[in-house]
Amino acid sequence: MNIHRTAEDIHIINAVDPSAVRTRFREVLAHFGSGVVVITSIDSSGAPVGMTVGSFTSISIEPPLVGFFAGHNSTTLPHVLGNSEFCVNVLSEDQHSLARVFARSGSDKFEGVDWTPSINGSPRLAGAHAWIDCTVDEHRAIGDHRFVVGGVGALVVPATSDPLVFHRSLFHGLRAHR
Numbered sequence: 001m002n003i004h005r006t007a008e009d010i011h012i013i014n015a016v017d018p019s020a021v022r023t024r025f026r027e028v029l030a031h032f033g034s035g036v037v038v039i040t041s042i043d044s045s046g047a048p049v050g051m052t053v054g055s056f057t058s059i060s061i062e063p064p065l066v067g068f069f070a071g072h073n074s075t076t077l078p079h080v081l082g083n084s085e086f087c088v089n090v091l092s093e094d095q096h097s098l099a100r101v102f103a104r105s106g107s108d109k110f111e112g113v114d115w116t117p118s119i120n121g122s123p124r125l126a127g128a129h130a131w132i133d134c135t136v137d138e139h140r141a142i143g144d145h146r147f148v149v150g151g152v153g154a155l156v157v158p159a160t161s162d163p164l165v166f167h168r169s170l171f172h173g174l175r176a177h178r
């Protein structure tokens with residue numbers, strides 16, 4: 001479904017005191033568009049786990065480091081830290097439904113999802129735009145999130161596809177999807 005924002009969607013926000021900043025934080029920060037990844041790992045029984053993340057970023061080329069922020073309530077985070085390995089699945093434009101599935105907390109998100117294990121065992125989701133296999137390098141609490149830094153072990157672009165983009169609560173590519 002194509003979504004086009006109209007002039008009625010646009011309104012001005014000017015949050016300048018601490019209370020207004022807290023109230024408007026999510027709404028205004030949503031103006032920063034991002035790519036979308038699913039961070040995957042395995043739990044102590046070997047079952048796959050994963051969560052949708054927009055805070056993924058590249059950090060360093062030498063050494064090759066990437067990172068993301070995970071909320072303290074994430075059920076995936078303890079498994080990433082316990083396993084010390086994870087895979088960054090950069091989603092393709094047509095994987096917006098997968099992004100919604102992996103944005104649910106704790107449920108069985110892998111039902112019906114095609115994946116293969118990376119060398120470090122973390123799930124590589126079929127159809128992803130890119131796979132980045134990582135080992136946890138360091139992590140620290142910042143505010144209500146934990147910053148996780150990964151050393152990059154492998155980089156794969158499995159096929160040609162277009163990337164998924166998230167902006168103001170909508171998924172975009174060449175078209176927008178609800």
Ligand SMILES: Cc1cc2nc3c(=O)[nH]c(=O)nc-3n(C[C@H](O)[C@H](O)[C@H](O)COP(=O)(O)O)c2cc1C
Nearest residue numbers: 051052053054055070071074075076103104105106
């Ligand atoms: C586009 C998008 C980006 C997201 N980015 C993040 C993020 O960077 N960090 C985070 O902790 N949660 C993020 N979330 C929310 C998590 O996916 C959500 O809290 C999920 O339930 C976590 O699953 P878990 O508790 O099973 O680990 C994002 C959700 C969406 C839809």
